[in-house]
Amino acid sequence: MLGTDATHDPARRSFVEAANLARADFPLQNLPFGIFKRASDATGRGGVAIGDQILDLAAAQEAGLFAGAVEKTANAAKGPTLNALMALGNHAASALRARLCNLLDAKNPERRKIEPLLVPMSEVSMQMPVAVGNFTDFLTSSFHSERLSPSGKVPPSFKAMPIAYHSRASSVRVSGETVTRPHGQWLDQDNIMRFGPTRALDYELEVGAFVGIGNELGQPIPIEEARTHIFGYCLLDDWSARDIQRGESVPLGPFLAKSLSTSISPWVITEAAMRPFRTPAFARPEGDPAPPSYLDSPRERENGGFDLKLRALLRTRRMREAGQGGEPITNTNFKHMYWTFAQMLTHHASNGCNLMPGDIFASGTTSGPAEESRACLAEITARGSKPITLSNGETRAWLEDGDEVIFRARAEREGFTPIGFGECRGVIGPAVNFPAAAR
Ligand code: MN
Numbered sequence: 001m002l003g004t005d006a007t008h009d010p011a012r013r014s015f016v017e018a019a020n021l022a023r024a025d026f027p028l029q030n031l032p033f034g035i036f037k038r039a040s041d042a043t044g045r046g047g048v049a050i051g052d053q054i055l056d057l058a059a060a061q062e063a064g065l066f067a068g069a070v071e072k073t074a075n076a077a078k079g080p081t082l083n084a085l086m087a088l089g090n091h092a093a094s095a096l097r098a099r100l101c102n103l104l105d106a107k108n109p110e111r112r113k114i115e116p117l118l119v120p121m122s123e124v125s126m127q128m129p130v131a132v133g134n135f136t137d138f139l140t141s142s143f144h145s146e147r148l149s150p151s152g153k154v155p156p157s158f159k160a161m162p163i164a165y166h167s168r169a170s171s172v173r174v175s176g177e178t179v180t181r182p183h184g185q186w187l188d189q190d191n192i193m194r195f196g197p198t199r200a201l202d203y204e205l206e207v208g209a210f211v212g213i214g215n216e217l218g219q220p221i222p223i224e225e226a227r228t229h230i231f232g233y234c235l236l237d238d239w240s241a242r243d244i245q246r247g248e249s250v251p252l253g254p255f256l257a258k259s260l261s262t263s264i265s266p267w268v269i270t271e272a273a274m275r276p277f278r279t280p281a282f283a284r285p286e287g288d289p290a291p292p293s294y295l296d297s298p299r300e301r302e303n304g305g306f307d308l309k310l311r312a313l314l315r316t317r318r319m320r321e322a323g324q325g326g327e328p329i330t331n332t333n334f335k336h337m338y339w340t341f342a343q344m345l346t347h348h349a350s351n352g353c354n355l356m357p358g359d360i361f362a363s364g365t366t367s368g369p370a371e372e373s374r375a376c377l378a379e380i381t382a383r384g385s386k387p388i389t390l391s392n393g394e395t396r397a398w399l400e401d402g403d404e405v406i407f408r409a410r411a412e413r414e415g416f417t418p419i420g421f422g423e424c425r426g427v428i429g430p431a432v433n434f435p436a437a438a439r
Pocket of ligand 1: 137206238364365
């Protein structure tokens with residue numbers, strides 16, 4: 001039912017020892033694709049994560065480790081982006097995955113040929129995995145929507161369709177880039193509109209999906225085929241300036257409050273790697289309408305969701321200076337999302353809109369029903385009115401300069417090897433001096 005195969009066999013181990021640790025994000029069963037760069041590299045190179053190492057795909061190809069169709073796929077994955085790999089689709093990527101799994105297996109008699117092609121993660125900087133053509137952000141957690149709605153209810157169309165807005169592709173950046181506090185217009189305490197650095201900077205813990213094979217303009221994608229168009233997943237931080245958002249969102253939706261920056265984790269967790277962790281689509285509460293037929297299928301109902309644990313940690317400047325790690329502030333799970341990624345994709349293309357390889361669409365803030373699962377500060381602090389106190393005594397209503405937000409994700413299921421997503425992180429940098437004189 002889940003479509004698992006030999007690449008998911010939990011008995012398999014890698015000769016890369018760090019991949020076999022119980023807490024490893026990148027065991028042999030994960031094999032995510034990414035773009036890495038050593039100090040000596042002119043451009044980014046395609047690689048596959050295994051434990052604390054990266055298999056250099058161009059070097060592996062030059063060593064003659066691929067043949068036939070798999071060689072063509074490996075060639076598309078060499079970099080400097082993964083768009084060409086995504087355009088080949090999931091079948092091609094799965095065949096490459098199967099070959100990579102055999103190459104990196106502890107039982108591979110040719111491991112001595114592979115070991116020189118491994119690059120330690122500690123020696124590279126990760127790059128954007130794709131050139132992002134388009135970025136769409138959805139709103140699929142009813143819990144997030146209800147907590148932030150003045151009426152406490154989701155918008156009228158929420159249960160009929162996955163709601164979204166077109167966001168900015170150029171400001172999607174890879175994990176680790178500084179997020180500069182944006183300027184914008186907001187209401188001060190005297191109800192006067194001012195222009196200046198935001199006073200209500202927030203994170204949104206989301207999961208992003210990458211489009212694989214696209215569709216021609218005018219040609220919708222049936223729900224039964226939607227999964228074959230989704231190449232893989234990442235963590236995504238939809239940084240949001242709540243005070244700016246408040247003033248601009250009506251009537252045309254978010255604009256400058258969101259386009260300031262978006263961070264994504266660098267490793268693309270493939271559709272195949274996530275198969276063991278599929279769960280039934282969200283159980284709609286009694287009385288909710290069924291999804292419209294173009295967004296409904298037995299397969300989506302059966303396993304359209306993911307059991308994916310998601311965490312956000314806050315590490316303030318003081319914590320960093322004291323050598324402390326981040327403090328958990330969100331603990332949620334992707335299984336609480338009202339709509340599945342396949343439903344988002346089919347809805348997105350239902351008017352004939354053409355999706356392109358490497359396009360990103362994101363789930364929206366992944367809040368669940370529990371208090372600890374609130375996945376942004378606007379929910380945690382009730383729009384800034386109830387600041388949280390951290391273990392070192394600091395308080396936060398919103399993010400301050402020097403604060404770092406770190407996301408992690410982990411998928412687990414009895415009988416399978418757990419996998420992780422790596423990290424998505426960003427530090428808030430001070431606003432630039434704009435305009436030079438006045439606020
Ligand atoms: Mn968002």
